[in-house]
Amino acid sequence: MSVGTRRGMSLETKYVELCKGINGLDKIILREVRGCSAEVYLYGGHVTSWKNEHGEELLFVSSKAIFKPPKTIRGGIPICFPQFSNLGSLEPHGFARTRFWTIDNDPPPFPINSSNKAFIDLILKHSEEDVKIWPHRYEFRLRITLGPGGDLMLTSRIRNTNTDGKSFTFTFAYHTYFHVTDISEVRVEGLETLDYLDNLKNRERFTEQGDAIVFESEVDKVYLSTPTKIAILDHERKRTFELRKDGLPDAVVWNPWDKKAKTIPDLGDDEYKHMLCVEAACVEKPITLKPGEEWRGRQELSAVPSSYCSGQLDPQRAFLSDKFGLA
Template sequence: MRNRLSPSSSSSSSSLPTETKFSENQTETSSNNSSFIFLEWKRGKGGNPLVRGIRSRLLRPKSMPLNTLVNARDGSSRVVLSEPSGSYAEAQMKPPKAIRGGLPICFPQFGNFGALERHGFARNRFWSFDNDPSPLPPANQQSTVDLVLKSTEDDLKIWPHSFELRVRISISPGKLTIIPRVRNTDPKAFSFMFALRNYLYVSDISEVRVEGLETLDYLDNLVRRERFTEQADAITFDGEIDRVYLNTPTKIAIIDHERKRTIELRKEGMPNAVVWNPWDKKAKSITDMGDEDYTTMLCVDSGAIETPILLKPCEEWRGRQELSIVSSSYCSGQLDPRKVLYGDH
């Protein structure tokens, strides 16, 4: 029998991914069947995971200097970022197949919106450390890592555009920040789709609300990508969902009632938001997902999907995403959405 997702104790093993066992402070990968970019953001001591696969170790933010650790164990296959209030993130860099969970990067295609493999090939490639993140300043603290993926000859055979895809991953107390960049190193212009697929850990999908997407149009992947308008005050979950919301705001709130906390997603440069949960039937058909795993996960992605980004030669596109916990009034169960969506807290 397959286990549920919950990676909350050192003895629990998760079926997502089946090769990975979680413990409080480390991730043991016992097989090569994992890939970059799988990013975990962890929260301890006994704290609940913030993001599934990106478990947070999020204690109350403190105004103290960062004293962080970058640890590339197993050669250069893994980077651990940490800071003293307890948050830490871990990036694994092992091809050939993306782990179900964490934060896969979808590039240069999202889903089946094109002819390439689903979600593009970047999530199944081996990335490198980026020693020259220019024009970003060099990372000056050990809570930040710069990674790069450059097109190879094999990539050019399936997508004939030379590119450099960079991500800066940073943690600070209670916050995980990703800055993705794509540079056109080709003599010709090209366009691409991009998404950060956030596998969020939730306590019970039936009790979760997503706010910030109401009244927006969306493309429904379950109905041949037909366009609809969201009618609900907030998105709640009682079945499979797979939607690309259009023209979304910069802030989205994922409210986990049972856990009495809200995950706030802020994004720039990525006007779309994908909401995905396979629910029971589809979960059973996904080989690297346990039958019950859908109950404790929700993907809310930042993306540029509907309108691909056009880059001329030498141009660079830059996006930004922050994931953090909003506490205070949300924990009381008295939700004031304005506090999440308009920063009034």
């Protein structure tokens, strides 16, 4: 695999390793000095692993996941573009997650944080085959960063490069699968009292009742006008995931539960107990770009002891989030 350069510098450092993954697919390993790591496959621009300094896996990937194009990879963080779910004529969740991305050797400027050394820039452009099913030209740039404290950040920049003067419209999601100990002992905070579309009831609109969201059966909801921070509390592990987002007003919450899990070929019958999707998304109001216009969407994930989430965040982490406008 070609290592390449980033503006004259080698991409491969002690923080970034390019290697072969499952079935010989190219992947990137990001590492931080405290022992945190993340893995990204060029196939799909797909994050498939995020581990803390203790080597504990924080993302769920199915034991039956298929790492063989054109199949999609079950778990991690699939990129849903240019269509979320079946909200259009394309394959469910669009085609970005089944395309081979390339390393972007000359990315545009991103917000500078000199402490972030473990990152990779990827790019996906239209192909002539894609234009046949979605008649638009675009550049999709994706930066994946592993912060010094173990936070995982994904920043997307999508530009309309049509030369025919036409705008295009798309929906989007970071389809994040969190690894949880026991779904029945998990709750989600930050979505209380919000309106949502229930995909199990023909996308009928409801208002969330009660306190935090808990799980006792299949859930597939799109929460609307959501806050920039959502918390996922894993009581058994005494761990809280914090999801911060920018440019993505919606949040999808999904768990297939037992009956649906048995119908999903690349998911083990009981694996639903150990996964929860909470997805930073733009679904209800699609994004429209004129030629030359660019959209940006970002999510930042962190995992902290649950004691941090009793109304108080770690001060340094809160400072960094304020710096990036995500607090």
